[in-house]
Amino acid sequence: MAPPPPVTADPAAWGWRAALRKVTGGLVTLRPGREEARHRQAEVAVRQHLGGSRLVMVANPKGGAQVSTTALMLAHTFATLRGGPVVAWDNNEARGTLAQRAEVTTPDTHVWHLLGAADQLTAVGTAGDLTHYLRSQPTRAEVLASDTDPARMQQIGPAQCGRIWLLLSRYFGLTIMDTGNNVRTPAWQWAAHLANQLVVPITLEPDVAHSAAWMLDHLTTRRPDLVAGAVTVVGPAAAAASPKVREQMLAYFARRTALVVEVPFDPQLAGGRPIVHARISDTSRRAWVSAAAAVADRLASRPGPRPDELQPPTPPHANTEIQHETSSPPASEPQPRSDDGHTSVTETPIRKAQ
Secondary structure, rough: OOOOHHHOOOOOOOOOHHHHHHHHOOOOOOOOOOHHHHHHHHHHHHOOOOOOOEEEOOOOOOOOOOOOHHHHHHHHHHHHHOHHHEEEEEOOOOOOOHHHHHHOOOOOOOOOOOOOOOHHHHHHHHHHHHHHEEEEEEEEEEEEEEOOOOOOOOOOOOOHHHHHHHHHHHHOOOOEEEEOOOOOHHHHHHHHHOEEEEEEEEEOOOHHHHHHHHHHHHOOOHHHHHHHHEEEEEEOOOOOHHHHHHHHHHHHHHHOOEEEEEOOOOOOOOOOOOHHHHHOOHHHHHHHHHHHHHHHHHHHOOOOHHHOOOOOOOOOOOOOOHHHHHHOOOOOOOOOOOOOOOOOOOOOOEEEEO
């Protein structure tokens, strides 16, 4: 059976090519231009098979680096194009802002409510039971909020992260994690240890870029594979950088990480207000598809083993939480691929320097 034609073979839906087809009643039909073709290919990349439950860590220790915005927009984009199940998890050790940026803010539950039901959910829980603790968005993305109790002094640690991940990974193929600002906290270190993919949000401002560079140095001593395969997402800055500074910053992150993708300013994403995904501009939406495609490309380049391909398991530890906290990535997990000629559909505007 012949494969279906590529998405670039369909008639153009953008710009003058689409207008010409409309005014001629279909007598003149043109294929999409370069930008539209690349966008269609990026959508295909977002939908590609990833396999298993994958954990994407979105991190930059600098406040105001658009970490929550990036995590939420990636979750929206993946959920919209893949149809779910995708969850955005605010893994701040105390209170984070991810849930505040979500369009739907109910139910008023968070990670500690979920942890309180962890035993029941593990034993007899269903995907429907889990939704009591998640905030379902119009895009079909789910949001797990961080702690909102101002009187609580206890912080989320590795044991709690392990229990949450055990539950989420049962029902969600893709988890996008918003991390806190302190790389030395146990929750942040747990995320860095277990993540399959790193996304580094930056703006072209010196303090934001320096913070991201310091974080990459920190991670290089522990997870050099995570740094080498990272995707840098460049968001809009409050003030435009000079051409020279811009060139230097972009070149630096092109050398340090696998891919660099830029996203434009969008008033729906600015100001810390809830993000209404349906009101985002087409230009912004397409840029975030490119960013999500870059993440999907990297995840697909490191496929996880199928359960039936694994060796017989060793006897389980008595404490599942500790196992999650201390387990190392499987020895059989492929290392990041070198630049062997593979070209991502999201290679523009910047590829990793040779």
